[in-house]
Amino acid sequence: MPMHELSLTQSVVEIxxxxxxxxxxxxxxxxxxxxxxxxxxxxEFCFEACTKGTLLEGARLIITRVxxxxxxxxxxxxxxxxxxxxxxxxxxxxxxxxxxxxxxxVKELEVE
Amino acid sequence: xxxxxxxxxxxxxxxxxxxxLHHDHEHPHGTGEVKGATKISIETDILARNxxxxxxxxxxxxxxxxxxxxxxxxxxxGKTTLLEKTLRDLSPTTRSAVIEGDQQTDNDAVRIAATGVxxxxxxxxxxxxxxxxxxxxxxxxxxxxxxxxxxxxxxxNLVCPASFDLGEHHKVVVxxxxxxEDKPLKYPQMFHAADVMLLNKTDLLPHLDFDVDKCLxxxxxxxxxxxxxxxxxxxxxxxxxxxxxxxxxxxxx
Numbered sequence: 076m077p078m079h080e081l082s083l084t085q086s087v088v089e090i091x092x093x094x095x096x097x098x099x100x101x102x103x104x105x106x107x108x109x110x111x112x113x114x115x116x117x118x119e120f121c122f123e124a125c126t127k128g129t130l131l132e133g134a135r136l137i138i139t140r141v142x143x144x145x146x147x148x149x150x151x152x153x154x155x156x157x158x159x160x161x162x163x164x165x166x167x168x169x170x171x172x173x174x175x176x177x178x179x180x181v182k183e184l185e186v187e
Numbered sequence: 188x189x190x191x192x193x194x195x196x197x198x199x200x201x202x203x204x205x206x207x208l209h210h211d212h213e214h215p216h217g218t219g220e221v222k223g224a225t226k227i228s229i230e231t232d233i234l235a236r237n238x239x240x241x242x243x244x245x246x247x248x249x250x251x252x253x254x255x256x257x258x259x260x261x262x263x264x265g266k267t268t269l270l271e272k273t274l275r276d277l278s279p280t281t282r283s284a285v286i287e288g289d290q291q292t293d294n295d296a297v298r299i300a301a302t303g304v305x306x307x308x309x310x311x312x313x314x315x316x317x318x319x320x321x322x323x324x325x326x327x328x329x330x331x332x333x334x335x336x337x338x339x340x341x342x343x344n345l346v347c348p349a350s351f352d353l354g355e356h357h358k359v360v361v362x363x364x365x366x367x368e369d370k371p372l373k374y375p376q377m378f379h380a381a382d383v384m385l386l387n388k389t390d391l392l393p394h395l396d397f398d399v400d401k402c403l404x405x406x407x408x409x410x411x412x413x414x415x416x417x418x419x420x421x422x423x424x425x426x427x428x429x430x431x432x433x434x435x436x437x438x439x440x
Contacts, residue, residue: 079315079347086233094229101224105233112350112376159375160408170411179233179350185224 080117083179084125087118090181095130098186102135108178110143110159143176237351240319244326244354251331252440254433255339257317257353259377260361261370262343265387267295269361269420270338274302276423277430281437283336284329288317290342305329316347319354335437345374356436357381363388364395368402371409378409383416385429390419 091100107113115138122136145156149168156176162169232238248255260266274283285306287296296308307325309317322339329337339355341348349358360381362370365388371378378384384406392399399417406413414432418425 079350082314082316082318083233083350086236089236090229090231090233094227094231098225110376112346159379159410160372160405162408169408181229181231181233184227184229186227187223187225 078114078117080113081121081125083113084118084121087122087181088125088129088131091134091184092130094184095186098130100131100134100184100186102137102185103131103181104137104139104183106139106141106178106180106182108141108143108176110156110173110176111179113179115140139182141175141178144174145171146174147171234350234352237319240323241352241354244319244323247323247326247331248337248354248356249440251334253331253334253337254437254440255337255353255355256383257339257341257348257355257358258361259341259345259348259358259381260343260363261345261366264343264361264363264366265420266340266343266361267298269385269387269418270340271298271302272420272423272426273338273430273433274299274304276426277336277433278303281335281434282333283338284334286317286322286325286337286339288321288340288342290314295340311342315342315344316351317341317353318351322353335440336433345370345377349374349377349380357383359383359385361385361387362402362406364392364397364399364402368398369405371402371406375409378406378413381410381413383414383432384410386415386417387420389417389424390422 087103087105091103107115118138119136126132126134143156144153145161146153147163147166147168148170150163150166152163152165154164156171156173161171163171258266270285277283283304285299285304287299287306287308288311289295290311293308296306299306307328309321309325311317317339326337339353358381360378362384364386386402403415406415416425416429418429
């Protein structure tokens with residue numbers, strides 16, 4: 076399956092197993108920024124295959140999206156961003172620092 | 188889907204253990220159902236392992252004084268031809284090595300080997316990108332002490348390799364003029380991650396409607412401060428500026 080979500084989902088399983096202390100995992104919460112380059116549907120698709128035979132088998136997958144926010148380096152304006160090439164709505168500048176929206180994080184586990 | 192436990196209409200992922208039949212959905216999925224459940228806060232980056240290995244690679248390259256580039260592009264942008272030309276032209280003064288990433292075949296590695304430069308092929312199989320683990324192992328097969336420049340040709344793909352740090356100094360995105368000037372807008376994550384862009388196959392411009400200025404402007408919108416070289420690996424046009432940049436970067440290691 077040529078998509079990076081497969082290896083990322085495998086990493087999720089590894090991280091969870093390391094933290095579960097041998098207990099069965101009931102749910103996993105991921106935080107994915109909208110500019111992280113991860114497609115949540117693909118992660119969900121891979122999750123079942125990747126969790127088979129692990130402590131996560133049958134666990135519920137909860138995905139929280141993080142809306143991107145930018146900081147204009149030119150005028151200091153903070154604003155919601157929808158793409159990397161967005162310009163500052165205040166001054167039109169393109170040197171925008173992304174403050175959030177690229178997260179790909181395992182946030183929380185629920186274990187038995 | 189049951190929003191309380193996440194089970195689908197046909198199956199149930201876990202045993203409730205309270206003896207009720209599933210999917211009458213009149214049961215309260217309350218505290219009784221998850222009795223003894225413990226929440227564990229993790230807050231770990233999904234790429235943590237790759238990033239840790241990439242940091243290890245970076246430290247290794249720094250300790251040996253090797254300048255490392257991760258070349259990314261769509262398939263057919265001319266990366267391998269560009270590498271062949273660069274390696275041949277720099278060979279008198281620069282000690283180089285190449286890591287080739289492809290899903291299958293060692294065709295590119297054979298082409299690079301013909302230049303006389305040491306090369307290692309990584310076949311990712313179904314994988315769509317190189318990761319820091321693969322590169323760390325491949326790099327150890329070179330005599331790093333006697334190397335100035337390591338060029339990593341990533342799998343041809345403008346999506347997946349963007350997320351994976353290999354321990355390189357810079358990502359270099361190669362875009363050919365046959366691809367259309369809006370590529371930076373279509374694949375912004377990759378262009379955003381790149382510090383350098385090589386606009387290749389400029390010898391074909393007279394035959395195309397490609398708008399160079401528009402392309403460069405969009406690249407700079409997505410990645411402010413990106414260093415851009417307009418080159419033709421075939422004719423050699425513009426390659427000297429690229430070589431000057433490489434030489435300057437290598438001497439800084």
